[in-house]
Amino acid sequence: MMRHLTNVFGSIVCTGALLCAAGCTGKRPTRIAVIPETTAQEIWESEHAGVEEAALPLHWDIYWNGPSREDDIARQIQLVDHAIDNGAQGLILSPDHAFSLIDPVRAALLKGIPTVILGTPLAMPSSSKLVFILNDDQEGGKLAALRASLYLKPGDAVAVLGVDPNFLGSIDRADAFERVIRQKDPQVKIVEERSTSFSVAEAEETTEEVIQSVPNLRVILMLNVNQSRGTYQAWSQAGASSHIKLIGCDQDLDLMNHLRAGDIDALIAENTFQMGADAVQSLQDQMLRRSSPTRILEKPVLVTRENADSEPVQHLLDMNWTRQLP
Numbered sequence: 001m002m003r004h005l006t007n008v009f010g011s012i013v014c015t016g017a018l019l020c021a022a023g024c025t026g027k028r029p030t031r032i033a034v035i036p037e038t039t040a041q042e043i044w045e046s047e048h049a050g051v052e053e054a055a056l057p058l059h060w061d062i063y064w065n066g067p068s069r070e071d072d073i074a075r076q077i078q079l080v081d082h083a084i085d086n087g088a089q090g091l092i093l094s095p096d097h098a099f100s101l102i103d104p105v106r107a108a109l110l111k112g113i114p115t116v117i118l119g120t121p122l123a124m125p126s127s128s129k130l131v132f133i134l135n136d137d138q139e140g141g142k143l144a145a146l147r148a149s150l151y152l153k154p155g156d157a158v159a160v161l162g163v164d165p166n167f168l169g170s171i172d173r174a175d176a177f178e179r180v181i182r183q184k185d186p187q188v189k190i191v192e193e194r195s196t197s198f199s200v201a202e203a204e205e206t207t208e209e210v211i212q213s214v215p216n217l218r219v220i221l222m223l224n225v226n227q228s229r230g231t232y233q234a235w236s237q238a239g240a241s242s243h244i245k246l247i248g249c250d251q252d253l254d255l256m257n258h259l260r261a262g263d264i265d266a267l268i269a270e271n272t273f274q275m276g277a278d279a280v281q282s283l284q285d286q287m288l289r290r291s292s293p294t295r296i297l298e299k300p301v302l303v304t305r306e307n308a309d310s311e312p313v314q315h316l317l318d319m320n321w322t323r324q325l326p
Contacts, residue, residue: 029061032090032283033083034276035076036066037119041225042252043272044094045319047118050276051092052321058284063088064321070198070226073097080104084111090283092276094119098168105130114286116279119272120169126294131282133275136297137169140268141176143302144247145184147266148177148219151245154187158219159210162203162227163194170223173249173268177221189216195227203230211238222248228255232264251303251317260308267303271316274298 034051036044048064055062063083067075076096083091084107091108095101095117102124108115109129117132126132148158160177164170178190191214193206203226211217211234220235222228228248232255235246241263248255251269258264275298285292303313 029059030089030287031061031063031087032092032280033063033065033079033088034092034279035079035083035094036064037076037094037096038068038070038072039066040068041250042317042319043225043250043270045321046317047094047272047276048321049318049323050273050278051280052276053323054277054280056323056325058280060280066094067096070096073100077101077104080108084108084113088113090287091115092118092279092283095122097166098123099166114283116282118275118279119270120167123168128294129286131279131286131292131294131296133278133282133296133298135169135270135272135275136299137172138176139297140249140270140300141173141178142180143300144173144221144249144266144268145177145180147247147302148181148221148245149184151218151265152181152185152188154185155189155216156218157189157191157214157216158221159191159193159214159217160221160223161193161195161206161210161231162223163192164196164224165194166196167224173223174221189214191217198224198226200226200230200233203227204234205230207231207234208238211235211240211244217244219245219247222246225250225252225255228252228264228267232258236263256303256308256317259303259305262305265304269301269303269313269316271298271301273316273318 051062065079073096091113102122105115115130119135121132121134160174163174181188220231222231245265247266248264249268251267259267278296301316307313
């Protein structure tokens, strides 16, 4: 699902301050580069939709492109470098690695390009020109733990799969989940499996081993989309639906279908639509030198079979990035 430069037609309305701050000449609209973790997951199409909706009345051009896999870090770095070299006046980046994207982001800042880190943080501090708009992963872990506790009793086990030290958000999710579970019932056993791979096949293999080796396993928490896919496959093949509940982090169309079918118990959904809209607002504030927060946490939402088709959840899942002015 590689996306290309989207031109928004209409009259270009820029205030004098924005023209000066963004380098707009009046002959072309402000150009913003938006680089997601990957273009292969619908969660980032919702970010795309939020960006486009917020950018539409500003008449900004949005260049949307990202790697086709989350582990293609070199490609993401290349896209950031391309945005810098081709005159992007703002950058919205969802980094695929907590450390490898630091140097490219520093290069953007040295060029005076206002930047928003979206979704999961980089291992560097925010500033007036580097704003973090992040999923509240601590809250996500808490929501998952409260849901899991409905199915756990003393002596049961819960597995936390897909902790990736290169994604700081996954560590926060796991830590919050484990802390709440221990507070609720110290006698519940917690099994944590770490991985730096985005391979669905590896995720499936890990889940098979956990299901076979952990007695009294009652809940599996899956910390990302690919882990959820691999876990679902292993769980289905093992015939574990009668005694093991699945709780996933992050949303995608296939996972939503499994949730509606009752196979996945719950998803902790990121509101990437709102993050995208907030990122555009942040860039505008930076260009106009307006005071605004340098770090924003967006609350995730617990999605279940019961609320999956409610208006608030459907708005969160919105992927319509082809809006036009009336």
